[in-house]
Amino acid sequence: MADRLMLLDSASLYFRAFYGVPDTVRSPDGTPVNAVRGFLDIIAKLVTTYRPTDVVACWDDDWRPKWRVDLIPSYKAHRVAEVVVSGPDVEEVPDPLEVQVPVIREALDALGIAIVGAAEHEADDVIGTLATTAEKPVDVVTGDRDLFQLVDDDRDVRIIYTARGMSNLEVVTDDVVVAKYGVHGAQYADFAALRGDASDGLPGVAGIGEKSAATLLQAHSDLAGILAAADAGEGMSAGVRAKLDVGRAYLAVAPTVVEVARGLELDVPPTRLRVPDAATRASAHALADRWGLGGAMGRALDALTAVAG
Known part of the structure; x- marks a missing residue:
């Protein structure tokens, strides 16, 4: 199987999972886990469909960087939570989703999927840097059309666009961007x-x-x-x-x-998908039992086994 890197716009995907799975899905202690389950099923579908050899979950270490706001104060201003805080702006995230984000990170760790963020930068910037510097074809998974700027047919960088739902994914190449907007x-x-x-x-x-x-x-x-x-x-x-x-x-x-950043210095752990060994499976299933993730963790593990094997 030819090498291919998949870059996940993590926040875009866990918001989609949160709104796509009923919030009645809860852990044994009553914590909502609909976004976690949905996110795991998204990973299983993506890995099975597009068969990447490497995957990185790109993270918003700063979803609204001050240097962008200093240039255009209205940048993402409508998404700022109306609370009094000191320090960086707080993104308006539904409480039932906010409590699930750490569990999503735990689940990614359990699967051996690399998580990469960058101080004072958004996931888009991490994606831009990894897509630009990759020495293999790249699939960027996102619902954000801003990342269409990364499409590059010569380097086989394409977008797996989720805006129409996970059952209707769209592979965006340069021809698609031209057809949609009249620009490359x-x-x-x-x-x-x-x-x-x-x-x-x-x-x-x-x-x-x-x-x-x-x-x-x-x-x-x-x-x-x-x-x-x-x-x-x-x-x-x-x-x-x-x-x-x-x-x-x-x-x-x-x-x-x-424009997304393309030259960040990133600390990138190994990105290669691995067949989950017995210890990994046991740890992942223990996490699934603790949080009541049902069969979603098993489906993700099975997808990784099928593709990485």
Whole structure:
């Protein structure tokens, strides 16, 4: 089997698991474990379907880095919990999910799946760095279209897009990005900066929507080319130039916020999937018994055995 690295956008997946499995699923002590069970079943499905040789669960060590907020204060502002805290912003996470996140990490450890985060950076940045530096094909599993910027057919970096549900996964290559938006994966970050993204609190350039952003990038390749053409008064209407001029201050910082990091120094443990030995299985099943994970842990173990074997 050819080597292939799978990068999990962990928070994206455990939020999906939480809302996809009834919250009546609980441990023997009454703690909700629906997200844990759902997350394990997601892993089993992904490993079985795409057969990676290596897997990394990429983690949000800082889901809203201050350096991004300093550049665009509205960045993810609508997701901040309305509580008084000192230190970093607290993401608004449902209480029944919050208590499950440590158990998800325990389950990943039990399966031998590497967890990688980076101080002052999001999981997206970890994914961007690992995808860019990988010496093998990469599958990025996420429901976040911002990561379309990583699609690279030449290096066989593709997105396994979960937005339509785990039963309707979409493999996103460059042709798919072009068909959806009219731009290539390498242009997607500039496209998102121009268009904006309400889900991330990015305002975009007023009056520039998806079609206008795509048209500009088709004509001028990238944001630098668009602004150079605007300065020269060529290749666009006076109205579009005026909109870009009003948005200059925003466009000076937006790419830094939208583009994922690609050069982080990461502490990456071994990522190779291993066939669970007897001790691993015993430990994983003990964890499953303690938390009432039902057959989900067994299905994940069986998937790893089938693929890593």
